[in-house]
Amino acid sequence: MKKVAFVTGAGQGIGKAIALRLAKDGFAVAVADYNAATANAVADEINSHNGSAIAVTVDVSDREQVFAAVEEARTKLKGFDVIVNNAGVAPSTPIESITPDVVDKVYNINVKGVIWGIQAAVQAFKAEKHGGKIINACSQAGHVGNPELAVYSSSKFAVRGLTQTAARDLAPLGITVNGYCPGIVKTPMWAEIDRQVSEAAGQPLGYGTEQFAKRITLGRLSEPEDVAACVSFLAGPDSNYMTGQSLLIDGGMVFS
Ligand SMILES: NC(=O)C1=CN([C@@H]2O[C@H](COP(=O)(O)OP(=O)(O)OC[C@H]3O[C@@H](n4cnc5c(N)ncnc54)[C@H](O)[C@@H]3O)[C@@H](O)[C@H]2O)C=CC1
Ligand SMILES: CC(=O)C(C)=O
Structure with missing residues (x-):
């Protein structure tokens, strides 16, 4: 019987790469996203390559929807072993521009979405009568405050705190809780941050990337697959003696 992994925000970007990687690792995968079309496309891709996947439509900010989606995955895929709370949003928010609406939106998805997951x-x-692995999307921005991303950055500090706390609370149930902290990953999210930061500075596209990239020791942006490789480790047995950690996979932007 295949182990079952549930990945949120798996319709594109890092979540998609994680879903494809975990399927390759032998997991049956629930591809969860609020974009049904992209979730279906990723599940189809896995199934057409001899994997096993279902698409699940869910808005992670809605607690009832998250519980229903996880139960749907557990029932249809006949088990539940790993959740990857990957979905997130990252609007650019220079301090003086921050509104109640943007705080609610980002915290509802990035922080509450992780709690509900x-x-x-x-x-x-x-229900399956065993422990499991919980893996949360953090960021290098959850280790050091990032310019113009105050709301996002603080939401990722919160995810790192949740990861440590849940690790302590859930260890007695045989559950480990870890996080992954990418740097700059070539996804639609990053393209949008670059557009907003470049536009705010009155500079051409690519300016935002240039500013952030100066901090990357390895001298290149990362691919979604760089992150998925680390999540594969966190989802598999080689990380069994790890909990409460938020691993930096940022090419050396932050040293902790
Ligand atoms: N791209 C980057 O440079 C970095 C990304 N991250 C984190 O990695 C995670 C994935 O990021 P990317 O793939 O770059 O983002 P992305 O924007 O390219 O993809 C995010 C996916 O999440 C889905 N999603 C958004 N809100 C949702 C909701 N409420 N319910 C369900 N699905 C929802 C979207 O439909 C999309 O498929 C996020 O948590 C992000 O904060 C962390 C560090 C760097
Ligand atoms: C979007 C993000 O989390 C970055 C740049 O670390």
Whole structure:
């Protein structure tokens, strides 16, 4: 019987790369996204390459939807072993531009979405009568404040705190909780941050990337697959003696 992994925000970008990688690792994958079309396309891609996947439509900011989606995956894929709370949003928010609406939007998805994912996974692991692995999307921006990303950066600091706390709370149930902290990854999210930062500075596209990239020791932006490789480790047995960690996969932007 295949182990089952549930990946949120798996319709594109890092989540898609994680879903494809975990399928290659032998997991049956629930491709969860609020964009049904992209989730279906990723699930089709996995199934057409001899993998096993279903698409699940969910808005991670809605607690009831998250519980229903996890239960749907557990029932249809016949098990539940790993959740990757990957979905996130990252609008550019220079301090003086911050509004209640943008704070609610980012925190509802990036922070509450992770809490609901953790809770729903715990319920599923209990129903399966075993422990499991919870893996949360953090960021290098959750280790050091990033310019013009105050709301996003603070939401990722919160995810790192949640990861540590949940690790302590859930260890007695045989559940590990870890996070991954990418740097700049070539996805639609990054393209949009670059556009907003470049535009705010009155500079051409690519200016935002140039500013952030100066901090990358390895001298290149990362591919979604760089991140998926680390998540593969966190989802598999080689990380069994790790919990509460948020791994930097940022090419050396931050040293901690
Ligand atoms: N791209 C980057 O440079 C970095 C990204 N990250 C984090 O990695 C994660 C994935 O980022 P990317 O792939 O770059 O983003 P992306 O914007 O390219 O893809 C995000 C996916 O999440 C889905 N999504 C957004 N809100 C959702 C919601 N409420 N419910 C369900 N699905 C939702 C979108 O439909 C999309 O498929 C995010 O948590 C992000 O903060 C962290 C560090 C760097
Ligand atoms: C978007 C993000 O998390 C970065 C640049 O670290």
